[in-house]
Amino acid sequence: MGAGFPDSEYKGRLKAAQTRMADAGLGAILLTTEPDIRYFTGFLTRFWESPSRPWFLVVPANGDPVAVIPSIGAALMSKTWISDIRTWSAPEPADDGVTLLATTLRELVTDGKVGVPSGPESHLRMPLTDFERVKSAAGLTFTDDRGIVATLRMVKSPAEIDKIAAICAVAGRAFARVGEIAREGVPLSTVFRDFQRLLLDEGADWVPYLAGGAGQGGYGDVISPASDTALAPGDVLMLDTGAVLDGYFCDFDRNFAVTRASQTARDAHARLIEATQAGLDVARVGARASDLWRAMADIVGGGESAGRLGHGLGMQLTEGLSLTARDHTILHEGMVITLEPGIETGKGKLMVHEENIVIRADGPRLLSPLAGPDIPVI
Amino acid sequence: MGAGFPDSEYKGRLKAAQTRMADAGLGAILLTTEPDIRYFTGFLTRFWESPSRPWFLVVPANGDPVAVIPSIGAALMSKTWISDIRTWSAPEPADDGVTLLATTLRELVTDGKVGVPSGPESHLRMPLTDFERVKSAAGLTFTDDRGIVATLRMVKSPAEIDKIAAICAVAGRAFARVGEIAREGVPLSTVFRDFQRLLLDEGADWVPYLAGGAGQGGYGDVISPASDTALAPGDVLMLDTGAVLDGYFCDFDRNFAVTRASQTARDAHARLIEATQAGLDVARVGARASDLWRAMADIVGGGESAGRLGHGLGMQLTEGLSLTARDHTILHEGMVITLEPGIETGKGKLMVHEENIVIRADGPRLLSPLAGPDIPVI
Numbered sequence: 001m002g003a004g005f006p007d008s009e010y011k012g013r014l015k016a017a018q019t020r021m022a023d024a025g026l027g028a029i030l031l032t033t034e035p036d037i038r039y040f041t042g043f044l045t046r047f048w049e050s051p052s053r054p055w056f057l058v059v060p061a062n063g064d065p066v067a068v069i070p071s072i073g074a075a076l077m078s079k080t081w082i083s084d085i086r087t088w089s090a091p092e093p094a095d096d097g098v099t100l101l102a103t104t105l106r107e108l109v110t111d112g113k114v115g116v117p118s119g120p121e122s123h124l125r126m127p128l129t130d131f132e133r134v135k136s137a138a139g140l141t142f143t144d145d146r147g148i149v150a151t152l153r154m155v156k157s158p159a160e161i162d163k164i165a166a167i168c169a170v171a172g173r174a175f176a177r178v179g180e181i182a183r184e185g186v187p188l189s190t191v192f193r194d195f196q197r198l199l200l201d202e203g204a205d206w207v208p209y210l211a212g213g214a215g216q217g218g219y220g221d222v223i224s225p226a227s228d229t230a231l232a233p234g235d236v237l238m239l240d241t242g243a244v245l246d247g248y249f250c251d252f253d254r255n256f257a258v259t260r261a262s263q264t265a266r267d268a269h270a271r272l273i274e275a276t277q278a279g280l281d282v283a284r285v286g287a288r289a290s291d292l293w294r295a296m297a298d299i300v301g302g303g304e305s306a307g308r309l310g311h312g313l314g315m316q317l318t319e320g321l322s323l324t325a326r327d328h329t330i331l332h333e334g335m336v337i338t339l340e341p342g343i344e345t346g347k348g349k350l351m352v353h354e355e356n357i358v359i360r361a362d363g364p365r366l367l368s369p370l371a372g373p374d375i376p377v378i
Numbered sequence: 379m380g381a382g383f384p385d386s387e388y389k390g391r392l393k394a395a396q397t398r399m400a401d402a403g404l405g406a407i408l409l410t411t412e413p414d415i416r417y418f419t420g421f422l423t424r425f426w427e428s429p430s431r432p433w434f435l436v437v438p439a440n441g442d443p444v445a446v447i448p449s450i451g452a453a454l455m456s457k458t459w460i461s462d463i464r465t466w467s468a469p470e471p472a473d474d475g476v477t478l479l480a481t482t483l484r485e486l487v488t489d490g491k492v493g494v495p496s497g498p499e500s501h502l503r504m505p506l507t508d509f510e511r512v513k514s515a516a517g518l519t520f521t522d523d524r525g526i527v528a529t530l531r532m533v534k535s536p537a538e539i540d541k542i543a544a545i546c547a548v549a550g551r552a553f554a555r556v557g558e559i560a561r562e563g564v565p566l567s568t569v570f571r572d573f574q575r576l577l578l579d580e581g582a583d584w585v586p587y588l589a590g591g592a593g594q595g596g597y598g599d600v601i602s603p604a605s606d607t608a609l610a611p612g613d614v615l616m617l618d619t620g621a622v623l624d625g626y627f628c629d630f631d632r633n634f635a636v637t638r639a640s641q642t643a644r645d646a647h648a649r650l651i652e653a654t655q656a657g658l659d660v661a662r663v664g665a666r667a668s669d670l671w672r673a674m675a676d677i678v679g680g681g682e683s684a685g686r687l688g689h690g691l692g693m694q695l696t697e698g699l700s701l702t703a704r705d706h707t708i709l710h711e712g713m714v715i716t717l718e719p720g721i722e723t724g725k726g727k728l729m730v731h732e733e734n735i736v737i738r739a740d741g742p743r744l745l746s747p748l749a750g751p752d753i754p755v756i
Contacts, residue, residue, distance in 0.1 A: 047601035049587040049620060050696040051499045052689065072685070075599040075726070089685060091700050093498045118506035120471045121429045128496035129522055144507060193578045196585075200571045205603070207574075207584065209427040221453040223425035225583070242427060307450070307467060311430065318428040322469050348453070 004042040004246070005159050007081040013040055014065065016152055021061050024146045027112030028105060029059040032125040035315040036117060036149055040065050042080045044247045046206065047073070053090040054126040056101050060108040068101045098130050102137035114138070115145030121319060122150065154312055154320040155334040160248065161358050161367075164314065164336050167204065167245035168252070168356050168367040174198040175239070175254045179378045182237055184259045185230050188214050191237070192226040199243045209242030209317050212253070217264040218349030222342075233259035236351060237378070242317040251313050251338050252354040252368040257377045268345045269375035272353035275299040275341035276370070279310065279323075283339070283357060283364040289327040292339070296323070300343040310340040313356060335359045336367065382420040382624070383537050385459040391418055392443065394530055399439050402524045405490030406483060407437040410503040413693040414495060414527055418443050420458045422625045424584065425451070431468040432504040434479050438486040446479045476508050480515035492516070493523030499697060500528065532690055532698040533712040538626065539736050539745075542692065542714055545582065545623035546630070546734050546745040552576040553617070553632045557756045560615055562637045563608050566592050569615070570604040577621045587620030587695050590631070595642040596727030600720075611637035614729060615756070620695040629691050629716050630732040630746040635755045646723045647753035650731035653677040653719035654748070657688065657701075661717070661735060661742040667705040670717070674701070678721040688718040691734060713737045714745070 017040070021029065031037050034048040037057045048055075056068040067082050070090035077085050088100050105114060116124065124131060135142050156164070174195065181194035191214075196207045212226070213219025214237045222240060231237060240253035255272075257265050275296040282295045297306040312320025313336050321329040321337065331337075340354040356367040395418070399407065409415050412426040415435045426433075434446040445460050448468035455463050466478050483492060494502065502509060513520050534542070552573065559572035569592075574585045590604070591597025592615045600618060609615060618631035633650075635643050653674040660673045675684040690698025691714050699707040699715065709715075718732040734745040 044603055045601045046587050046589060046603070049694075051501070051694055052696045052700065072599070073601065076602050079602075091498065091686065091702070092704065094704070096498070116506065120469065120474070120505060122505050123429070123501060123503050124506055125501050127498060127500050128494065128502055189583075193581075193583070197575045197578050200575050203571075205567075205571070206588065208586075209424050210584065211424060221450070223423045223451065224454050224457075225422055225424070308430075308469065316427075316429055318430045322430065324469070326470065326472070 004044065004080070009157060009159055010040060010042060010081055013152060014059065017059055017148055018061060020146070020148045021115070024115070024148065025112050026115040026145065027061050027109035027140070029115045029145050029149065030105070031057040031059065031117070031149070033123065035153070035319070038247060038315060039149070039153055041067065041077070041082050043077055045073070045076055054097055054130070056097060058104055058108055061112060066104055066108060068097060068104050096130060098133045098137060102134050105138040105140060109140055113141040113143045115143055115148065117149050118144035119147050119150060150320065153314065155332050156314055156336050156358070157334065160314065161334065161336060163246050163248035164250065164356070164358070165367045167243055167248055168250040170203045170245060171199060171241055171243050171250045171252065172369040173202040178239065178254065178256060182231060182256065182378055184233050187228045187230050189226040189228045191231070191239070195239055195241070199241060203245065204243040205245050207241065207243050208249070210239070212237070212239040214238070214258070215349065217262055218268070218345035218351045220348055222352055231258045234262050236265045236375070238352065240352070240354065247315060249313060249315070249317050250356055250368065251317050252356050253352060254371060255351060255353060255375055257375045259377070261375050261377050264345055265351070265375055268343050268351045269353070270373040271300060271343055272341050272351060273371060273373045276339050276353060276355055279339040279341070280357065280364050283331065283359060285331055285333055285359060285361060287331050289321045289323050289329045289331070290325055293323040293325055296339065296341045300341045302344065306342070308340070309342065310338045312337050331359050333359055333361050382422065382458070387535060387537055388418060388420060388459055391530060392437065395437055395526055396439060398524070398526045399493070402493070402526065403490050404493040404523065405439050405487035405518070407493045407523050407527065408483070409435040409437065409495070409527070411501065413531070416625060416693060417527070417531055419445065419455070419460050421455055423451070423454055432475055432508070434475060436482055436486055439490060444482055444486060446475055446482050474508060476511045476515060480512050483516040483518055487518055491519040491521045493521055493526065495527050496522035497525050497528060528698065531692065533710050534692055534714050534736070535712065538692065539712065539714060541624050541626035542628065542734070543745045545621055545626055546628040548581045548623060549577060549619055549621050549628045549630065550747040551580040556617065556632065556634060560609060560634065560756055562611055565606045565608050567604040567606045569609070569617070573617055573619070577619060581623065582621040583623050585619065585621050586627070587629070588617070590615070590617040592616070592636070593727065595640055596646070596723035596729050598726055600730055609636045612640050614643045614753070616730065618730070618732065626693060627691060627695050628734055628746065629695050630734050631730060632749060633729060633731060633753055635753045637755070639753050639755050642723055643729070643753055646721050646729045647731070648751040649678060649721055650719050650729060651749060651751045654717050654731055654733055657717040657719070658735065658742050661709065661737060663709055663711050663737060663739060665709050667699045667701050667707045667709070668703055671701040671703055674717065674719040678719045680722065684720070686718070687720065688716045690714065691716050709737050711737055711739050
């Protein structure tokens with residue numbers, strides 16, 4: 001499949017940003033992270049795994065974005081719709097793009113401040129020392145971007161939703177094959193490796209995220225790497241993946257009972273699906289993130305301590321809103337979110353279920369294949 | 379395999395850092411990124427893929443590090459040697475660990491400044507707005523960490539070298555099987571998927587990085603995602619992987635000729651191996667990074683424009699020194715680096731070869747299986 005979108009998609013994103021920038025009095029927005037730069041350019045590469053070089057995109061108040069990047073990225077960036085590409089030979093610690101970026105900002109910003117994403121989930125992907133150099137060399141005023149980029153990214157276009165739906169289908173097919181790789185006696189670490197192989201086999205480009213757990217009546221946490229402990233009869237096995245296709249993520253999990261399902265596992269799984277359904281029932285345009293949290297928390301219990309029961313999804317594994325008691329973000333058509341209820345099944349043990357949905361005018365549409373109440377036995 | 383190291387490894391790292399902190403007058407070092415926090419704790423999880431929560435580790439001038447992290451990470455952090463673990467329910471945009479971190483810093487820093495990694499390859503993994511809040515709430519002076527953490531990480535311990543050697547062996551076995559998955563007529567995107575499956579099959583925990591290219595007499599660049607174009611007779615196929623085992627990377631590539639090897643490909647490959655050998659010949663304790671660059675650049679040509687011909691390697695795909703004309707870092711025993719000569723094979727076309735080595739007192743030791751001068755035909 002060809003990555004990226006038609007130029008019109010990026011031009012629409014640019015126009016939407018520039019309209020908000022005008023209202024906020026921003027002369028430009030400076031972007032430094034992979035998803036933010038890709039959002040406006042379509043620049044897709046795994047090379048971001050290397051921390052050695054900073055990358056910059058300047059979104060001016062008027063006109064097209066300007067890429068200020070290491071020369072090693074020029075060939076790939078020139079395949080995008082971006083025409084103004086300025087490069088330097090990186091890494092060059094003495095002046096790693098600092099002068100080139102400052103000069104570019106001075107040229108493009110005639111009025112207003114330079115906005116830099118500074119809010120929740122953001123970070124500045126460049127050395128702090130160099131950022132200070134850029135600020136003084138540019139002689140401009142820097143401020144936050146008023147959350148403009150994060151707000152735009154929260155609502156997905158039909159083309160983006162198609163990409164997320166495609167990777168959800170890939171993961172759905174891989175989960176349907178877990179019985180081929182996981183059974184009593186297989187070490188969890190082997191299950192993790194083989195499940196990643198299944199995801200690739202079903203068409204994922206790569207697998208940035210895989211977590212999970214296994215244990216009697218639940219698992220201890222959901223972020224630990226796999227141990228070499230073999231699956232035992234009665235264990236609950238959970239696999240939670242963030243696989244990628246064309247740069248867009250899925251993020252959902254599945255639970256399985258090994259050899260036999262304990263009553264605890266059966267009850268907890270049915271409860272989790274019930275909570276997911278309750279979340280679906282209120283996942284409507286106009287509802288608040290906290291409303292979905294409440295609907296699910298009322299069923300899985302735990303109150304405030306239930307924590308985050310879902311989140312936005314797209315170019316990153318998690319992005320945008322959080323389904324918590326405190327997040328009152330209003331749901332809009334085109335938002336893609338996860339419903340992720342968790343339930344305590346014993347002391348220090350839990351079970352988590354997760355599905356991916358998109359908010360449509362007429363209600364939610366499932367992107368992941370909704371699991372039934374009965375926990376599958378493998 | 380069990381991830382991590384004995385506590386003595388981490389205590390040694392802490393002692394080395396605190397000795398340098400005393401000389402630099404630092405009352406603490408504040409860490410926010412995955413490799414820096416893992417370096418002092420052994421905290422290993424793929425959960426960093428989610429940008430929604432900041433994570434902090436405070437390394438005080440005296441005493442053990444203190445983890446200030448989201449409660450979702452408490453169970454896993456408690457499995458490390460870190461005993462002082464302070465948590466909050468994240469994400470909480472109104473106060474996402476800001477107060478807890480500021481309070482912790484005020485308690486631990488009785489004298490001196492707070493050092494934050496701010497130099498080459500570093501970034502601050504937290505929202506800029508929250509960093510400003512922490513600084514004012516802590517009422518302390520913040521500065522860079524004088525490169526202390528990066529400098530320590532540049533020299534690997536025997537235990538770290540063993541882990542890098544293990545993942546290099548995994549990738550070596552996978553490269554030896556490329557003939558099983560790549561041949562004339564197979565789309566490059568399929569080769570990329572299947573090679574990641576081979577890496578997992580041979581024992582990689584996951585595959586954070588895979589790049590490559592294919593074309594007649596070379597490829598256009600080395601960071602693009604795979605196209606669906608089928609391999610053609612006479613193509614040169616290059617696969618470059620950063621796979622991970624126990625949290626440590628390998629980073630080397632291999633070139634293959636599809637069906638038949640063109641004279642251009644044969645000559646370029648032999649030249650690349652010659653350059654690699656020239657780099658090996660000068661890769662001795664006391665040599666400078668720029669000496670290795672010069673030895674290889676003299677053979678592949680291109681002079682300054684030859685760019686970076688290798689780099690440090692370890693907890694990240696690339697870290698530490700760069701083999702460039704400008705980097706005069708002195709090689710020390712225990713440094714793990716890549717030798718990565720590239721050669722122009724035509725207009726806009728190149729070929730790159732890469733090996734991984736460790737600097738020993740008696741000379742370099744290869745961690746990747748050194749390729750021969752003849753490009754293998756598949």
